[in-house]
Amino acid sequence: MKRSYYLFNPGRLSRQDNTLKFTPVGEDGREGTPKYIPVESAADFYCFGSLDVNSALLNFLGKQHINVHFFDYYEHYTGSFMSKEYLLAGKMQIDQTLHYLNPQERIEIAQKFVEGAAFNMLKNLKYYANRERELSTEIAAIEELSTQISSTTQVPELMGIEGNIRQVYYRAFDIIVNDFMLEGRSKRPPANELNALISFGNMLCYAVCLGQIYHTQLNPTISFLHEPGARRYSLALDLAEIFKPILVDRPIFKLLNKRELQAKDFDNKLNSCVLKESGKKIFVKAFEERLLETIKHRTLKKSVSYKHLIRLECYKLSKHLLRIEEYKPFKIWW
Structure with a gap:
């Protein structure tokens, strides 16, 4: 089974026959012990330190359909090396573009993304409300804001409602979390520990969604x-909301x-806070475990991973764009 690899240390990634070799390089320029990665096991790489590569390696990764995602010091996503889009189809491109260009069709899809995101945020709050957290005010506010989603006619108006929902949702973090306070969302750079975690996790989620769209x-x-x-x-940003x-x-x-x-x-x-390498490793481990965790899918009648749920969401959106089946956003049912 293919897996993601997270590179926290600066180093050099190279090809050795049909194996990938990562050589860590210290601040003094000294090379550490190389680690070998079978190319058959690599789905993608997430790089949080500086990485030296050459064109020969990128050509090799491209042929193997292995993508590489890059993040800066503040855990902001900075870009990806994406191999040639091997599944793009002309009809899908045309239909996707036509839905974007049609204001009514675009707003209907956008509303579904916000609807799904709001529902899943409410599920989180209700989960902790059942565990003796006083969240009734925040739950009621998000439920009221959610009723306004379907009446929007312009995307900026919808984005305003989505922003208000998130503002209320993030306010609840100070009630749910022990020992740490969010004290309002801050991004560039994150002002405290909770903001640093949210930014780091959101960028990972964005990159995973991008990989599934690919x-x-x-x-x-x-x-x-x-x-x-x-x-x-930007489509990965849409899916990541859910x-x-x-x-x-x-x-x-x-x-x-x-x-x-x-x-x-x-x-x-x-005025800034970032995760240390130890913190990144702890969160990445929990994030990967979450991605690989499986649930019994109500429609497919089989167990699927959370990561595969993102792929299924892409398929549902594709059917909508091809006018096969109306898109319904993923909502937690347990």
Whole structure:
């Protein structure tokens, strides 16, 4: 089974026959012990340190359909090496573009993304409300805001409602989480530990969604909720809205409340906070475990992983764009 590899240390990635070799390089320029990765086992790489590669390696990765995602010091996603889009189809490109260009069809899809995201956020809050957290005010506010989604006629108006829902949702983090306070969402850079975790997790979720889109006929640059822009795969932002409460927020709550992540795993500086390598490794482990966790799918009647749920979401959206079946966003049913 193919898996993701996370490279936290600076180093050099090279090809050795049909094996990938990662050689860590210290700050003094000294090389560490190489690690060998069978190419058959690699799905993609997530790089959090500087990485030296050459064109020969990139050509090899491209032929193997292995993508590489890059993040900067503050855990912001900076870009990806994406191999040639091997599944793109002309009809899908045309239909996806036509849905974007039609205001009514675009807003209907965008509403579904916000609807799914709001529902899954509410599920998280109700889960902790049942565990003696006083969240009735936040739950009622999000439920009321959610009723306004279907009446929107413009994407900016919808984005405003989505922003208000998230503002209320993030306010609840200070009630759910022990020992740490969010004190409002801050991104560039994150102001405290909770903000650093959210930013780090959201970027991982975005990259995973991008990787799943790549294995379908969808074009990742044509989106419906977020405005398509230069140099970004905005459809992955759309899909990530639905899955962030499940793949990112739940692990954050668990890791902090069980004290698996502590203050020593963060690097606090003036007006900014980032995860140390120890913190990144702890969160990535929990994130990967969440992705590989399986549930019994009600329609397929078989167990599927959370990661595969993202692929299934892409297939559902594809059917909608091809006018085969109306798209319904993924909502937690347990």
